Amino acid sequence: MTQQEFAEIASTIPTQPGIYKYYDAANELLYVGKAKHLRKRVSSYFSKTFTSYKTHELVQRIHHIEFTIVNSEQDAFLLENTLIKEFQPKFNINLKDDKSYPFIVIKKEPFPRVFFTRRRINDGSKYFGPYTSVVKVKELLDFIKQNILLRTCKLNLTDSNIKKGKFKVCLEYHLGNCKGPCEGLQTEEDYNEELNQLANLLKGNLSSVVQHFKKEMKDHAERMEFEKAQIYQKKIEHLLSYQSKSTVVNTSIGKVDAFSILEDGNIAYINYLAVSNGAIVQTKTIILEKKLEETAAEVLAFGIAQLRSTFGSDATELIVPFEIDYPETDIIITVPKGGDKKKLLDLSEKNVNYFKEDLRKKKMLNLEEKTADEKLEVLVQLQKDLQLPDIPVHIECFDNSNFQGSYPVSAMVCFLNGQPAKAEYRRYKVKTVTGINDFASMAEVVYRRYKRLIDEGKSLPQLVIIDGGKGQLSAAMQSIATLRGQDGSKPSAPNHPSSAGSLTVQNRLDSLTVIGLAKNEEEIFFPGDTQSIKLPWDSESLKLIRRIRDEVHNHGITFHRNLRSKGTFKNELEQVKGIGDATIDLLLKEFRSVKNIKLATVDELEKIIGKAKTKILTDYFKQT
Structure with missing residues (x-):
């Protein structure tokens, strides 16, 4: 699209906030962008000289433009990210790692099961995650099993089935890992309380779980049930030990998301740390490929939106290394200069630098991916x-x-x-x-x-x-x-x-x-x-x-x-009638050459291939 062609449609472009989509002559989506004033933003592409060849190439390819008007700059920002993630236009920032991640699900059913899954189904079940490591998910589930008593069976525990006595408790009940809801030994109310503690644990709110266990321990002690009280005491110690290992900053920080960015040419690395009550509950580093003249602030804002969407973050404070334009409402942007939040940002930067260096070392094993230097x-x-x-x-x-x-x-x-x-x-x-x-x-x-x-x-x-x-x-x-x-x-x-x-x-x-x-x-x-x-x-x-x-x-x-496979190798043994390939393989494996086979004694040969085949072989050698 030339400047003259654009001038003919400029007055028809909306002046409200929204997103614009550039298409080429084959109707292929080239680029998606956001703007709080669509006409001004789109006009800028046709009224200035770009230093970037890629931007100039984009403008040359534009055949027609489509617009979507939204109510606010925030809505435009969120819609832009959704469309980029879905369509991956060739001139937009490219998220190079977009794989699926595992979840922990609380299944919607009587006495809900808790398990690992990669499929998220809209059936009313509760999903926690996604998590970036399958190993970490399984470790977390093992930790949950040691502290929260939930069933692991697949029985249909409806009220009618339980009342009819269809089920019997299994080994998990006798090991103390389940309270036996299948025989009506545990009420649904009590089971749901266990699920509440599970949800607190998955959200990183370990203090609520500890307080619940302390209450249970006290109740059992008052009823003179000291063995049960001791079980809860050990669980409390286990949780406190887990909390001390996972806490990296002051627990008073609450729920925040920390991000850092490292640029290397047209590649940017963004690290994400999700923090709840001082503990890191999620971490991920992504790689973004810049296509046009995006600034570090623009790339970081894009990466933040992608990561928060992927991991379902509801944190209201973002800790970042510099000021960014992030239009999502009710979000606090913090650029710390010192204190615990600065320590958290430093940790994120340490992780993003480690990720880039680790990637560089791994590339050394595959030389085709290296630069000449x-x-x-x-x-x-x-x-x-x-x-x-x-x-x-x-x-x-x-x-x-x-x-x-x-x-x-x-x-x-x-x-x-x-x-x-x-x-x-x-x-x-x-x-x-x-x-x-x-x-x-x-x-x-x-x-x-x-x-x-x-x-x-x-x-x-x-x-x-x-x-x-x-x-x-x-x-x-x-x-x-x-x-x-x-x-x-x-x-x-x-x-x-x-x-x-x-x-x-x-x-x-x-x-x-x-x-x-x-x-x-x-x-x-x-x-x-x-x-x-x-x-x-x-x-x-x-x-x-x-x-x-x-x-x-x-x-x-x-x-x-x-x-x-082509039969190129031939040897003398293949000419002996009554001696097959399997026998030849046994002989060569043992004696290593036809010469050594000829020198072997009858007893040595019989130990390998038996008397009948030894006689066939020795008779052949006598004739040659």
Whole structure:
């Protein structure tokens, strides 16, 4: 929509508060916005020059505009958030985490059950939550079970069913976890009182629950029921212990919501702490993606509305790091400078910073999600940890694979600039080795790989990882030494120009560092060293090495599986009539090669496959 086209409809735009919706020519919703004066707000998009390319692009795509008039700025604010959450227009702030959360429900039924659910049904039941962690919900339910006596069965406890004596108390009654409403041993009034205490506990109002238990304890003591009184005393101690652990600020603060925000480019992280009577009863950090030129205050206000809606907050005070325009009525906005509320805000900021840093560390395990700077950071750290002469921007890793001690193959993977370069992956059928010999197999494939790179004038890696211990590493170094011995001090492959083309083979191989990685302990060996080194288990360097190792494992196993499924592997045993695949697998698993099977005694063979099949096999060997 051009400025001239907009000018023709400007006078028709309402001047009341409301929301506006921008659509493109295909009638796709592009953007939803709120305004206390619709005409002024919408006109601003067509009367000023935007520095943001995205905003300029939005205006260019607008084909037509729709409006919804509401009674107040607050209503416009709430409607905007609802529409954004429902339709997720491409130019609005994007909530990147919008999954469903669990609830604790008090079911609407006689003697209501209390349980965990993800489905919220409008059947009159009471729902508490949502909660951000299933583990925490289950911990809370366990805590409730220890302190509030409620039934856990699914019986239909109508008054008529109870009077007819249809049910008998179960083990939970005898364990003291239920008062037996199924046999009429507990009145509905008494059961509802337990539910009231449950509701107080879920709302964080533990003092009311403690006072109720104190009254019960006193009543039992007055009736000389000291064992029952002692049970309530232990519950009180349990609750007070729970309260002392959960209280983080002064209990006089009451019910408040604390929010903090951390911006990183077009991504914003918002942390939410719901506090009731000094205890944190809910916590969540969300990620928002800014699309236009939204300020931190606008993003925070949007995030607050989303979080309060998701978690059903009715707190009337918001603690925030700076002033925001939050039009919801009867809400107090507090920007604390000191005291308990400032401590709460500091705690929220601590959480949002931890969340961002934790997310960054987790991304290190998946290099494709990293920025170029993050990838380089890991490689520099790896260079430092292994004391490499150069940053290992080119890494290769080798691994041998076999099936039940037979059919040897090898695989190689290549990582360039910290990420897989799958076009450079290689698979090798071992050619020069008879039987299973990991060391000889490793020597063969390492020689073949770098002989080819040298002949073709291609660059060699800065780091080679041999998946195995000292034996495999020594075998690989023998191949490197053989290649060095072939150096005639002539330029390598002059017809294949490369960055390494003018260097001798000796010089090129000298720039290559080879290490061995022990399979179980993740120890790293250097050639000639008697002692291994161990990197910290959570270091970014070891995480990268682990990923490369896992990649070469998967590459080799996939190759091996494909060859077996295609019938590429053939051996002499398959020619023996009366000897099936299952028997062959047993023999190879035990003896590891056909050669060893031929050398085995009759007694050794009979222990594995029995007399009949042993005779078939030995008769075949005698004829060949």
